[in-house]
Amino acid sequence: MIHEVEVGTPDFRGGRPAALLMLRDSSLAAVGIDFGHSHVGVAVADIGHNVLAERRCDLDVSHDARAALDASTRMVDEVLTEARVERKSVIGAGIGIPGPVDRARGAAGSATILPGWTDLRIGIEMRDRLAMPVEIENDANLGALAELTWGAGRDSSNFAYIKVATGIGAGLVIDGRLLRGTSGTAGEIGHTTLDESGALCYCGNRGCLETVASGPAIIKLVGLVEGEVPTLSRIVELALAGDLRCHRAISDAGHEIGVAVAGLCNLINPERVIVGGLLSRTGEILLQPMRESIRRHAVQAAADTLDVLPAVFVERAELLGSLALALHGSSERATRMVG
Ligand SMILES: [Zn+2]
Numbered sequence: 213m214i215h216e217v218e219v220g221t222p223d224f225r226g227g228r229p230a231a232l233l234m235l236r237d238s239s240l241a242a243v244g245i246d247f248g249h250s251h252v253g254v255a256v257a258d259i260g261h262n263v264l265a266e267r268r269c270d271l272d273v274s275h276d277a278r279a280a281l282d283a284s285t286r287m288v289d290e291v292l293t294e295a296r297v298e299r300k301s302v303i304g305a306g307i308g309i310p311g312p313v314d315r316a317r318g319a320a321g322s323a324t325i326l327p328g329w330t331d332l333r334i335g336i337e338m339r340d341r342l343a344m345p346v347e348i349e350n351d352a353n354l355g356a357l358a359e360l361t362w363g364a365g366r367d368s369s370n371f372a373y374i375k376v377a378t379g380i381g382a383g384l385v386i387d388g389r390l391l392r393g394t395s396g397t398a399g400e401i402g403h404t405t406l407d408e409s410g411a412l413c414y415c416g417n418r419g420c421l422e423t424v425a426s427g428p429a430i431i432k433l434v435g436l437v438e439g440e441v442p443t444l445s446r447i448v449e450l451a452l453a454g455d456l457r458c459h460r461a462i463s464d465a466g467h468e469i470g471v472a473v474a475g476l477c478n479l480i481n482p483e484r485v486i487v488g489g490l491l492s493r494t495g496e497i498l499l500q501p502m503r504e505s506i507r508r509h510a511v512q513a514a515a516d517t518l519d520v521l522p523a524v525f526v527e528r529a530e531l532l533g534s535l536a537l538a539l540h541g542s543s544e545r546a547t548r549m550v551g
Pocket of ligand 1: 402403413414415416417420422
């Protein structure tokens with residue numbers, strides 16, 4: 213799996229000369245599967261992190277889990293054929309779902325987010341269908357892994373990836389590794405309380421960040437556009453085209469998100485905050501008020517050393533993250549084998 217590419221100079225402590233080891237690119241591959249609410253994406257990459265083939269299809273994933281699992285299995289066959297990768301060279305599959313993951317059960321952790329997926333052991337189902345080891349992760353953590361592997365977090369080992377879309381979630385990378393927490397809910401920044409007597413949130417608490425800055429909250433605030441309720445992507449388009457009301461709704465969301473992110477910065481002192489998700493397409497409309505709000509609410513030393521920047525990936529974040537999940541798992545296994 214690995215080969216030696218260069219012999220280093222002996223270190224000053226007089227130890228054995230270091231050797232640089234590289235993974236052999238072409239020998240092994242990993243599969244990534246992204247289940248969105250209304251699409252399935254599948255990709256294959258070699259162990260050198262090069263994406264070899266990918267596919268995407270639209271499907272009502274939230275309500276028809278079996279059809280989604282069948283489609284993804286078929287698409288895995290297609291990408292492996294296209295990339296000329298034999299199934300026996302695949303070390304595993306990373307699988308993304310748009311909601312909390314119960315890692316112990318290998319299932320979706322919330323019936324309200326994925327109604328058709330209740331009681332489905334995704335891990336076991338997919339392992340049996342694909343005949344390979346699988347790992348499951350939520351969308352914000354996958355976004356963080358994609359940025360860590362290929363994007364704005366490549367040369368950083370401490371950062372927070374904030375996904376701002378229909379929901380608001382964070383993927384936290386601490387010392388180069390994803391922080392998952394005891395029950396997998398680390399990074400649920402969307403449910404930070406901003407106003408104890410605020411609006412009731414779907415999580416059961418009141419005044420969560422999502423009640424004022426999520427996609428539905430922004431849509432509600434904007435109200436009718438040309439006599440119709442706009443979609444979130446339409447609001448993004450309008451804000452970019454200079455519509456004052458859409459611009460204001462998104463920048464106010466950025467301000468509120470900044471309050472919650474400031475608390476996060478006080479706790480984990482990240483080097484970067486990488487902002488992804490659909491709303492990140494508005495660039496500085498969202499980012500500038502976030503920066504101001506973080507500066508206002510975080511301790512100065514944490515804010516001074518922090519960069520707030522847009523994510524490199526928006527549409528493909530989860531698919532690339534699921535590939536990275538399979539690849540990172542494999543490099544950990546490889547490291548153990550070498551050690
Ligand atoms: Zn909530």
